[in-house]
Amino acid sequence: xxxxxxxxxxxxVLVIGAASMLFPFxxxxxxxxxxxxxxxxxxxxxxxxxSLDAYTTLFTATPFARVIANSVGLAIAVTVAQxxxxxxxxxxxxxxxxxxxxxxxxxxxxxxxxxxxxxxxPLFEQMRDLGxxxxxxxxxxxxxxxxxxxxxxxxxxxxxxxELDEAATIDGAGHVRVFWRIVLPNVRPALATFGIFAFxxxxxxxxxxxxxxRSEDMKTLPLAxxxxxxxxxxxxxxxxxxxxxxxxxxxxxxxFAQRYIIQxxxxxxxx
Amino acid sequence: MTQTLTSASRAxxxxxxxxxxxxxxxxxxxxxxxxxxxxxxxxxxxxxxLPMFRAAWTSLHEWNLLTPKAWVGLDNYRDLLTDPExxxxxxxxxxxxxxxxxxxxxxxxxxxxxxxxSFRGRNxxxxxxxxxxxxxxIAVAIVWRWLLNPSVGIVNExxxxxxxxxxxxxxxxxxxxxxxxxxSAWKDLGYVMVLLLxxxxxxxxxxxxxxxxxxxxxxxxxxxxxxxxxxxxxFFVVVISLINGFQVFDQVFAMTGGGPNGASEVVxxxxxxxxxxxxxxxxxxxxxxxxxxxxxGVTLIQIRGEKxxxxxx
Numbered sequence: 348x349x350x351x352x353x354x355x356x357x358x359x360v361l362v363i364g365a366a367s368m369l370f371p372f373x374x375x376x377x378x379x380x381x382x383x384x385x386x387x388x389x390x391x392x393x394x395x396x397x398s399l400d401a402y403t404t405l406f407t408a409t410p411f412a413r414v415i416a417n418s419v420g421l422a423i424a425v426t427v428a429q430x431x432x433x434x435x436x437x438x439x440x441x442x443x444x445x446x447x448x449x450x451x452x453x454x455x456x457x458x459x460x461x462x463x464x465x466x467x468x469p470l471f472e473q474m475r476d477l478g479x480x481x482x483x484x485x486x487x488x489x490x491x492x493x494x495x496x497x498x499x500x501x502x503x504x505x506x507x508x509x510e511l512d513e514a515a516t517i518d519g520a521g522h523v524r525v526f527w528r529i530v531l532p533n534v535r536p537a538l539a540t541f542g543i544f545a546f547x548x549x550x551x552x553x554x555x556x557x558x559x560x561r562s563e564d565m566k567t568l569p570l571a572x573x574x575x576x577x578x579x580x581x582x583x584x585x586x587x588x589x590x591x592x593x594x595x596x597x598x599x600x601x602x603f604a605q606r607y608i609i610q611x612x613x614x615x616x617x618x
Numbered sequence: 619m620t621q622t623l624t625s626a627s628r629a630x631x632x633x634x635x636x637x638x639x640x641x642x643x644x645x646x647x648x649x650x651x652x653x654x655x656x657x658x659x660x661x662x663x664x665x666x667x668l669p670m671f672r673a674a675w676t677s678l679h680e681w682n683l684l685t686p687k688a689w690v691g692l693d694n695y696r697d698l699l700t701d702p703e704x705x706x707x708x709x710x711x712x713x714x715x716x717x718x719x720x721x722x723x724x725x726x727x728x729x730x731x732x733x734x735x736s737f738r739g740r741n742x743x744x745x746x747x748x749x750x751x752x753x754x755x756i757a758v759a760i761v762w763r764w765l766l767n768p769s770v771g772i773v774n775e776x777x778x779x780x781x782x783x784x785x786x787x788x789x790x791x792x793x794x795x796x797x798x799x800x801x802s803a804w805k806d807l808g809y810v811m812v813l814l815l816x817x818x819x820x821x822x823x824x825x826x827x828x829x830x831x832x833x834x835x836x837x838x839x840x841x842x843x844x845x846x847x848x849x850x851x852x853f854f855v856v857v858i859s860l861i862n863g864f865q866v867f868d869q870v871f872a873m874t875g876g877g878p879n880g881a882s883e884v885v886x887x888x889x890x891x892x893x894x895x896x897x898x899x900x901x902x903x904x905x906x907x908x909x910x911x912x913x914x915g916v917t918l919i920q921i922r923g924e925k926x927x928x929x930x931x
Contacts, residue, residue: 357732364729365746368804372749374772375761385770432658443651451655458666460917464865464886465906468676468899469669472683492661522650551754553868554886558894569756573872576760583764590757601752605745608752613816616858618751618809 372594378587385583401584405592408585409578413564414571415592417483418550421567424487425549430542433496434534438526440497441504442512455494463489463555471558481561489555495617496541503537504530540611543604550597568593670910677904682897694904704905706880707888710795714870714884715863717799718806723855725803726810731840733811734818744815748808755805759872762801763788791881794874798882802869810855817851818844857920861913885909 373392381390382398405411439445440452463470470489471480479485511533512525520528531538553569560566566574572589579585601608612618677694679687698704733744750758765773766787774784788797821844829839845852867886870876876883876891883891885905892902 354735354737357735358737361729361732361743365743368746368750368807371758371761371765371804374765378764385764385767389770432661435654436658439651439654443647443654445648445651448651451659454667455658455662458662460914461666461670461910462865462913464867464889465910465913466666466669466673467889468893468903468906469672470665471893472672472676472899473665473669488661489665492658492665494658494662497658522654526654547752551756553754553756553871554890557871558890569754569868572754572756572760576763576872583767583770586760587764590760593757594753597752597754598749601745601749605748609744609748609812612751612809612812616813616854618862 375587375590375594378583379591381584383584384587385581390584401582401588402592404582404585405588409571409575410564411571411589411592414566414568417565418568421483421486421556422546422549424483425490426542426545428487428491429493429496429545430538432492433541434500434531434538435526436492436497437500437504438522438530440501441507442522442525442530455497458494459498467554467558470555474559480559481565482559483565485559486556486567490549490552493541493545495615496545499541499615500534500537503534507533536607539604540607543600543607544611544617547597547600547608673903673906673910676900677907679900680898681900681903683893683899684897687900690900694901695908697901698904698908701901703880703883704885704888707883707885710882711864711866711884713795714799714802714866715860717795718802718863719856719859721799721803722806722810722859723852725807726814726855727852729807729811730814730818731844734815744808744811747811750805750807751809751812753805755868756872758801758805759869762797762804763873766797766800788874789878791878794878794882798869798873801873802866805869806859810859813855813858814848814851817848817854821847853920853923857916860916864909864912864916 374390377392377394378384378390379401380394380397380399381388382396382400384390384401436455440448466489474480474485474488477485479488507530511529515525515529551569552567553573556567556570557573560570563571563574568589572586572593575586575589676687678689678691680690680694681687729747733740733747765771768774768784768786768789771784771787773787777784785793787793825843825847826839829843834842865886866884867890870882870884870887871890874882876887886909889902889905889909892898892905
């Protein structure tokens, strides 16, 4: 057995490690509060003269408020679409026997192996043909369905006892009612987990929005952050302010939903 | 006799009727099922399956996104084989995967073992190590560009304090990939930790207890019991890291843009540049197909390999 002192040593290493994990966030925050950081000033761990200048610059010199609204709106739209389309499909796979069911499910699983990275050229072509370049719909359409969500929710729905459906059916409920009133309320934790992941992945998405969105007013946070680098090459306080604005909502979501997020990752391997 | 006949035929008729209603009910159920599938099946077909075929088709053409596609057969694939920049992109991607994987695997394993023990503050520590996973890669990449800034970055300042002249990090072709690897390891460490923790939590405890009673040391138990039992999780981490690693793009784009001088250009960035900078969408499609085959290959290895050498409890 390991001695008590060895255990203390491990914990000390863990705490030092955790501090160095947190340090980049802390340094980002103090840099964003140090006016002229990287040019005329050097940030310190506790800013001597904290200033919100960088945030003011960010919101006046760039359409950052609009950018935040774009990110929020798109993330909500994609999340609602993915939860809706995935849950109805999951209901079909868990409650019906129909010709072609196995093949259809295999096809759904197969689409999980095709990453967006491989589809950039044809999707760009397709969205251009549809006239959807530089539009919100162009971002949403290719990401409105998620085979992963179907898979996750089907597992959860399979665990809802059939007796509940049958009781409702005897009372005269059709499939729409059973789906809405019986099955969905019983898979709320899975819906929450999947919804959080859909929101996070839309919020953090970069490659596809980069391809489809063009004008400054349409950009999402990651795109706007990437172009800050061109605009404020050495104004690190402004860039760090942008990073903080992008990280904070995820941090808040994480603090409230840590259990769902970690369980979701542990159970499926997505991130 | 007639009595029985009529009753038999009546029974047959009613059976037929029952079968007919059952059939129409099952047809109705099938239609309902398809209607429930439709909202996800349509987008998946239109925006994943169809584009996949389109990518394969485009890969056989020369195309600059503007003029009509010109058939070139397998020329794009042949060009890829001899294109030094594509070869470099694959080398850099492999460098990335082979750099990040050992760091996150060893670090994540250490963390998972240390945070599997129960003590106060364990969940808080787990939460802290996982935190970078939920943040946007672009935000994190910009943060690391600042930390690793060659002239005014805090990392080089700290190194200078102990008398080390820090490298040029992302501004130096030789250090661009290590910079990206360092930031990626920091971001992915918690992800690997959580996957391995899930594996540890599902291990049976009786063998461990028996070995403990027999007086086996901690190291001995780790080597002979925990690690062999953990191979399915480790294997999963390796496969998922390979699959994710080959798709690396965001952090490269935001930290180095593939530079300096193409020193850190990876496969997905090459696809992007070929399409939108050089007007070589056909060649980019061919490269996409190759990337897809690589990812498919890794997935198949997972399915095969899992049976062959993974030790299930």
